[in-house]
Amino acid sequence: MPKKTRKSNPSPKTASTETYQHPESELLLRPEVGTQAQFRKKKRPVTYRYDSSLSPALEWDGQNAVREYGEWLLGLISEAAALEPPHRFAQPREFVGAGQRMVVTGLQEAVEQLKRLGKPFLNWAGKAERLSFDVPTLPLFVHERLSTKHIVETLTGHLKNKQLGLDLFGDPQHTVTDQVLRAYEYKDKWVNRLILGDSLVVMNSLLHYEGLGGQVQMVYMDPPYGIKFGSNFQPFVRRRDVNHNADEDMTREPEMVKAYRDTWELGLHSYLTYMRDRLLLARELLTPSGSIFVQISDENLHHVRELMDEVFGEENFVVTFCVKKKGGQKGELVDPINDYILWYAKDEQRVRGYYTQLYKQMELTSDLLGMFSIVELADGRVLTLAELEELSDEQVDYRSAPAALFRDHPGVRLITSSDLTVGGTRKNQSVLLEYQGRTFDPGIARGMCWKHTARTEDGSPSGMQRLAEAGRLLVTGSQVRYKRYLDDFGYMALSNWWDDVGGAANRIYAVQTNPELVKRCMLMSTKPGDLVLDPTCGSGTTAYVAEQWGRRWITADVSRVPLALTRQRLLTATFPYYQLKDESRGPAGGFVYVRKQDSKGREVGGIVPHVMSTSIANNEPPDEEVLVDRPETQNGITRVTGAFCFEATIPTPVDWEGDGEEDSGVGGEEHGSFLDRMIEVLRKSPVLHLGGGKTVTLKHVRQPAKTLSLSAEAVVVNGDERPAAIVFGPENGAVSQTLVFEAAKEASAKRYTHLYVIGFAIQPNARELVDNSDKAVGISATYVQATPDLMMGDLLKNLRSSQIFSVCGLPEVRVLKAKSKAEDEPPKCQVELLGLDVFDPATNETHPLKGDDVPAWFLDTDYNGLCFHVCQAFFPRTSAWDNLKRSLRMTYEESVWDHLAGAVSAPFEPGEHQQVAVKVIDDRGNELLVVKKLGEAKG
Numbered sequence: 029m030p031k032k033t034r035k036s037n038p039s040p041k042t043a044s045t046e047t048y049q050h051p052e053s054e055l056l057l058r059p060e061v062g063t064q065a066q067f068r069k070k071k072r073p074v075t076y077r078y079d080s081s082l083s084p085a086l087e088w089d090g091q092n093a094v095r096e097y098g099e100w101l102l103g104l105i106s107e108a109a110a111l112e113p114p115h116r117f118a119q120p121r122e123f124v125g126a127g128q129r130m131v132v133t134g135l136q137e138a139v140e141q142l143k144r145l146g147k148p149f150l151n152w153a154g155k156a157e158r159l160s161f162d163v164p165t166l167p168l169f170v171h172e173r174l175s176t177k178h179i180v181e182t183l184t185g186h187l188k189n190k191q192l193g194l195d196l197f198g199d200p201q202h203t204v205t206d207q208v209l210r211a212y213e214y215k216d217k218w219v220n221r222l223i224l225g226d227s228l229v230v231m232n233s234l235l236h237y238e239g240l241g242g243q244v245q246m247v248y249m250d251p252p253y254g255i256k257f258g259s260n261f262q263p264f265v266r267r268r269d270v271n272h273n274a275d276e277d278m279t280r281e282p283e284m285v286k287a288y289r290d291t292w293e294l295g296l297h298s299y300l301t302y303m304r305d306r307l308l309l310a311r312e313l314l315t316p317s318g319s320i321f322v323q324i325s326d327e328n329l330h331h332v333r334e335l336m337d338e339v340f341g342e343e344n345f346v347v348t349f350c351v352k353k354k355g356g357q358k359g360e361l362v363d364p365i366n367d368y369i370l371w372y373a374k375d376e377q378r379v380r381g382y383y384t385q386l387y388k389q390m391e392l393t394s395d396l397l398g399m400f401s402i403v404e405l406a407d408g409r410v411l412t413l414a415e416l417e418e419l420s421d422e423q424v425d426y427r428s429a430p431a432a433l434f435r436d437h438p439g440v441r442l443i444t445s446s447d448l449t450v451g452g453t454r455k456n457q458s459v460l461l462e463y464q465g466r467t468f469d470p471g472i473a474r475g476m477c478w479k480h481t482a483r484t485e486d487g488s489p490s491g492m493q494r495l496a497e498a499g500r501l502l503v504t505g506s507q508v509r510y511k512r513y514l515d516d517f518g519y520m521a522l523s524n525w526w527d528d529v530g531g532a533a534n535r536i537y538a539v540q541t542n543p544e545l546v547k548r549c550m551l552m553s554t555k556p557g558d559l560v561l562d563p564t565c566g567s568g569t570t571a572y573v574a575e576q577w578g579r580r581w582i583t584a585d586v587s588r589v590p591l592a593l594t595r596q597r598l599l600t601a602t603f604p605y606y607q608l609k610d611e612s613r614g615p616a617g618g619f620v621y622v623r624k625q626d627s628k629g630r631e632v633g634g635i636v637p638h639v640m641s642t643s644i645a646n647n648e649p650p651d652e653e654v655l656v657d658r659p660e661t662q663n664g665i666t667r668v669t670g671a672f673c674f675e676a677t678i679p680t681p682v683d684w685e686g687d688g689e690e691d692s693g694v695g696g697e698e699h700g701s702f703l704d705r706m707i708e709v710l711r712k713s714p715v716l717h718l719g720g721g722k723t724v725t726l727k728h729v730r731q732p733a734k735t736l737s738l739s740a741e742a743v744v745v746n747g748d749e750r751p752a753a754i755v756f757g758p759e760n761g762a763v764s765q766t767l768v769f770e771a772a773k774e775a776s777a778k779r780y781t782h783l784y785v786i787g788f789a790i791q792p793n794a795r796e797l798v799d800n801s802d803k804a805v806g807i808s809a810t811y812v813q814a815t816p817d818l819m820m821g822d823l824l825k826n827l828r829s830s831q832i833f834s835v836c837g838l839p840e841v842r843v844l845k846a847k848s849k850a851e852d853e854p855p856k857c858q859v860e861l862l863g864l865d866v867f868d869p870a871t872n873e874t875h876p877l878k879g880d881d882v883p884a885w886f887l888d889t890d891y892n893g894l895c896f897h898v899c900q901a902f903f904p905r906t907s908a909w910d911n912l913k914r915s916l917r918m919t920y921e922e923s924v925w926d927h928l929a930g931a932v933s934a935p936f937e938p939g940e941h942q943q944v945a946v947k948v949i950d951d952r953g954n955e956l957l958v959v960k961k962l963g964e965a966k967g
């Protein structure tokens with residue numbers, strides 16, 4: 029029983045939603061995005077190496093390092109064989125070649141290494157040439173803090189105290205100084221994490237900035253399947269169906285394009301490299317008893333399995349689950365109707381000790397009646413199913429209509445029989461048994477005996493006698509067998525055959541996994557409070573399941589579209605409140621499981637008896653099994669997702685800080701060629717579209733003679749004769765505040781007329797600086813959006829050359845003074861999202877979008893400029909919040925929810941910073957942020 033049970037009816041005046049927290053776990057301080065410009069703790073890229081003994085260059089005929097290594101091993105083997113057992117060398121022997129150092133201590137090791145060398149291997153273009161690879165080591169910055177509990181409390185006006193509000197976000201509230209100087213040193217309370225970034229870079233950051241190596245209990249990875257582009261990269265938040273060949277369905281996110289190129293440049297060859305690199309890093313993150321599950325389809329199962337053998341070792345393969353897909357998949361000849369989940373352990377022996385057996389309730393099917401083919405009627409008669417059918421007046425076939433059996437014979441119990449003999453000769457078991465006037469032989473002459481004692485020395489009842497008294501013996505022909513009822517334990521151990529799951533219901537993402545799959549993997553391989561990682565988040569199924577089952581989670585995706593969906597899914601989710609054994613420890617202390625029955629006497633708790641012949645024969649209570657997916661639920665509590673952070677790696681391809689340390693691991697040369705390309709494009713397409721039909725045409729576009737931060741200069745046609753300055757954002761990321769600041773300072777000092785900041789994406793604070801550059805730095809600036817089509821190049825069939833550069837508008841927002849309900853009520857404000865202009869890179873046109881027609885918008889009612897706290901989250905004209913609204917219907921007025929499905933916020937009290945921030949997510953997952961001073965509020 030729980031030490032402390034929660035009140036089942038929370039008072040409407042106080043908290044009504046609950047979350048799980050993880051007080052025993054900590055996390056290193058990650059700086060907030062507002063401190064990015066000051067961040068100095070840079071790290072060099074990390075080099076990962078593969079084991080050269082698995083080099084595919086094993087050609088015994090040729091002259092190569094592996095051949096040399098093989099011959100060296102053979103030499104060691106003959107040398108070691110001549111030594112005394114255990115054939116170990118006085119000093120370990122070393123082989124250095126092919127960039128690797130191999131060590132052998134004796135005969136056994138030499139033989140093993142030689143055997144490994146001789147194994148067949150999977151080879152592909154680029155494998156032998158790349159026995160190591162570099163990954164940039166980038167810090168993760170916190171962009172947003174999210175808390176459903178905070179949203180509910182704000183909405184209902186219960187949150188008066190700002191301090192309490194920040195606690196609900198799990199915000200440790202470090203000073204800017206601490207964030208800059210002591211980032212990645214301080215330990216904070218755990219919060220779950222949603223990360224925008226390439227899986228490789230994110231995992232590398234977790235390993236090398238945060239030291240999370242060896243701490244992840246489970247990795248669930250559902251990567252692109254290596255078959256189609258579109259089917260794995262959904263370009264729209266609100267459209268699930270994508271046509272993988274259509275230009276308009278192509279993603280336009282720079283990071284995604286890069287991820288796509290990395291994955292696909294050489295087709296399957298790049299895919300194999302992509303997968304192997306990620307598997308290698310995932311392995312480093314796993315605890316010694318950790319597990320990795322990889323979801324994959326028929327097409328590349330064999331390749332991925334070989335990769336995993338290589339990275340994890342074939343001895344650490346656990347099993348492949350066959351998962352039936354939902355709906356009909358069509359093949360040329362035979363329809364492939366299943367996917368696979370591969371399970372590998374970091375160390376199979378250790379996983380055995382950590383594994384939890386799952387059980388599945390047996391369903392009343394024809395197969396079940398085939399197995400339990402004997403019935404015991406309410407009057408005690410025991411018959412076979414066939415005998416029962418014969419007794420019936422009508423013609424019945426219960427195997428084809430199992431439910432009819434219970435309708436026709438209320439109280440019937442299903443029985444199967446099992447053997448009561450075992451091999452061996454034992455004193456009180458190798459004897460004849462007298463039962464019901466007959467004598468039964470277990471097969472003594474064949475070396476068989478009874479499973480339980482059939483006689484005793486002291487006259488006490490024997491095991492077989494106890495079974496007889498309990499009515500558990502069944503005579504079938506010349507045998508006595510054990511009578512096993514279905515209700516002794518109506519469950520079977522879950523096997524690897526999962527034909528009962530199918531695809532996800534109510535999918536929000538094109539390739540969404542059914543949560544049941546992830547749940548099974550998670551419950552088998554982790555315990556409450558453990559850490560799980562999903563490096564290919566998609567719509568956040570792993571995070572959602574982890575949240576439900578009290579596991580800590582980190583998940584990452586390179587695309588903003590799925591992350592927008594994940595945010596919505598997590599923010600609006602409700603879960604049962606599973607009782608905790610020890611509330612002060614959170615889920616890590618375990619859930620409460622009890623044995624209980626319903627009014628019909630059926631076992632419905634998480635602990636169920638497992639009646640077996642042994643306990644009856646020994647006169648002991650039956651064994652009990654824990655059904656881990658049936659913890660005790662606390663009625664009356666609505667559990668919501670705990671506070672979580674939205675974080676991102678920010679790749680900056682050059683050294684903007686000027687400290688001589690290259691920030692992203694990408695060479696300066698590459699950036700140079702990117703600059704050249706951009707200048708070339710600007711020369712060929714010199715028209716900048718400024719919205720409202722206005723354009724600016726540039727001439728004499730060229731690189732400035734001497735510059736620290738600018739990319740180009742140009743003269744505006746029909747404008748000032750003095751040139752304007754131009755700075756390009758990074759090729760694979762968003763324009764940062766530092767970039768704008770440095771460029772504006774230089775442009776102002778050199779008396780350029782204007783600064784054009786051209787980028788594929790821009791960070792919110794950078795955008796704010798552009799719009800205020802006149803006042804802040806003394807030169808006016810404009811942000812110009814470059815169509816990401818520029819980077820798609822040959823991926824797009826029709827790259828249009830017109831309107832390549834276009835001004836991207838900010839959301840139009842109005843701050844209103846809310847009407848006071850009572851005279852003594854403090855003044856309150858409301859925010860209205862009027863709309864925004866959205867640039868469509870497929871048509872190169874700008875469309876106006878009304879405030880209540882955006883997929884999502886968020887409001888920070890007291891923006892501190894460092895990180896966005898999602899105090900109110902709006903999903904206009906959707907039913908996203910309906911679940912939570914229904915769960916809390918007894919507690920709050922319906923009307924408070926209307927705000928969250930519209931374009932006008934709920935009223936709020938102004939906070940200390942006297943400014944609000946509004947973040948709008950458009951259909952392509954782009955985020956636009958606008959900051960408003962509350963002094964501008966209109967009455």
Ligand SMILES: C[S@@+](CC[C@H](N)C(=O)[O-])C[C@H]1O[C@@H](n2cnc3c(N)ncnc32)[C@H](O)[C@@H]1O
Binds near residue numbers: 252287540590
């Ligand atoms: C098959 S989907 C995952 C779907 C997920 N299981 C769900 O339930 O929604 C694969 C995801 O991997 C992401 N992805 C592809 N390449 C990536 C990379 N290099 N780093 C991180 N995520 C990547 C894609 O954006 C896509 O969302």
